[in-house]
Amino acid sequence: MDEIRIIEVKQSVFEDNNKDAEELRAQLKTEKTFLLNLMSSPGSGKTTTLKALAKELSGKVNWAVMEADIDSAVDAEAMQKEGVCSIQIHTGGMCHLDADMTRQGLCELGTEGLDLVVLENVGNLVCPAEFDTGASKNMTILSVPEGHDKPLKYPLMYETCDLLVINKIDVLDYFDFDKEKVVQYAKMRNPDIDIIFISAKTGEGIPELCEWILKNVSEWNS
Amino acid sequence: MDEIRIIEVKQSVFEDNNKDAEELRAQLKTEKTFLLNLMSSPGSGKTTTLKALAKELSGKVNWAVMEADIDSAVDAEAMQKEGVCSIQIHTGGMCHLDADMTRQGLCELGTEGLDLVVLENVGNLVCPAEFDTGASKNMTILSVPEGHDKPLKYPLMYETCDLLVINKIDVLDYFDFDKEKVVQYAKMRNPDIDIIFISAKTGEGIPELCEWILKNVSEWNS
Numbered sequence: 001m002d003e004i005r006i007i008e009v010k011q012s013v014f015e016d017n018n019k020d021a022e023e024l025r026a027q028l029k030t031e032k033t034f035l036l037n038l039m040s041s042p043g044s045g046k047t048t049t050l051k052a053l054a055k056e057l058s059g060k061v062n063w064a065v066m067e068a069d070i071d072s073a074v075d076a077e078a079m080q081k082e083g084v085c086s087i088q089i090h091t092g093g094m095c096h097l098d099a100d101m102t103r104q105g106l107c108e109l110g111t112e113g114l115d116l117v118v119l120e121n122v123g124n125l126v127c128p129a130e131f132d133t134g135a136s137k138n139m140t141i142l143s144v145p146e147g148h149d150k151p152l153k154y155p156l157m158y159e160t161c162d163l164l165v166i167n168k169i170d171v172l173d174y175f176d177f178d179k180e181k182v183v184q185y186a187k188m189r190n191p192d193i194d195i196i197f198i199s200a201k202t203g204e205g206i207p208e209l210c211e212w213i214l215k216n217v218s219e220w221n222s
Numbered sequence: 223m224d225e226i227r228i229i230e231v232k233q234s235v236f237e238d239n240n241k242d243a244e245e246l247r248a249q250l251k252t253e254k255t256f257l258l259n260l261m262s263s264p265g266s267g268k269t270t271t272l273k274a275l276a277k278e279l280s281g282k283v284n285w286a287v288m289e290a291d292i293d294s295a296v297d298a299e300a301m302q303k304e305g306v307c308s309i310q311i312h313t314g315g316m317c318h319l320d321a322d323m324t325r326q327g328l329c330e331l332g333t334e335g336l337d338l339v340v341l342e343n344v345g346n347l348v349c350p351a352e353f354d355t356g357a358s359k360n361m362t363i364l365s366v367p368e369g370h371d372k373p374l375k376y377p378l379m380y381e382t383c384d385l386l387v388i389n390k391i392d393v394l395d396y397f398d399f400d401k402e403k404v405v406q407y408a409k410m411r412n413p414d415i416d417i418i419f420i421s422a423k424t425g426e427g428i429p430e431l432c433e434w435i436l437k438n439v440s441e442w443n444s
Contacts (some may be wrong), residue, residue: 041265093352093378095346123375125263126349153294174392
């Protein structure tokens, strides 16, 4: 296995993150690279979902993954094992990525010829939602064991996301998780949010998620 | 049911959080009130664990709960239903509590005659670990579905905690969770950390957790 590239990114000294984000988004549009910002709590299954997508996306799109974490390179290693080009971004203790940190990661990765880059943000349901990374679209994962009340408690995450993926539906029987309520609460925060139920473990719903991604990549890059 | 008291706390304009925290801790020591700061990812079972403790602690200690969240009062309502005195703290979007915010909550709660106050921090494995709240001890919950690799990815949380509770062990069979590895990774971050395995749902391990809390309350208040 190739050595994992670990990029230490630093928070920008310039404060205007929204401007940085708009510029990065415009640049990626010109370069025809779709950037998907993937956010969730720790342990909801971001990397496992990307691993499940690896097979489904193979041959349909040129893509790479940027794994952000405070420490360790376990996620980038996991993606590399799946044959997906990936780098590990270390945030130096920061709880989120901003647009400038994302740009540093993209520069190291190199986006030429890439239709899609997935940014796996730091596992955190609060702070990443506050910082526009310059992504084309935002996606969040909520896993069944976390409970259906999360959109009530973490409003901004659901307000800023275009897609909510409900993961670990294979264990629905073992948890008090109300599928109707989670849809109701998420739509209360964001009426336009798309919602897809999956199990990254069994593969259920992965084709539908793949279709959502390919449709959005295609619209962005056309 | 009584109306839930919701306290809107504001971050201190003074920057010296460590000094604030030391002062608050000294004050609580004098007042013989043990403050337990409970941190974890969203959905790991903080409130469910406190509900399970309610029966076990009943009659053994005078206690109350401060539920911190960005929005909603669902947790304070849940505790009140269990007959535990509780208030809801709203952080105004903040991803953590600092010592001054904790003090504001304690003032509203009123600590006279209380042996134990549990502060349920905002669901977040990153930021709450960076801010000393003035608590007597720190505790974190990691639930089985989140995976055993969390101490590798979120070092500070495990470094700052005196107790790690592994929750949802009733679903161990349905997840790839290695009990030995999680102990090894947590001890790597903090050799002195105590570790207790529980299921807040079935009650397994709750007496042991109760014993840990009562022992620490007794030591603090003696």
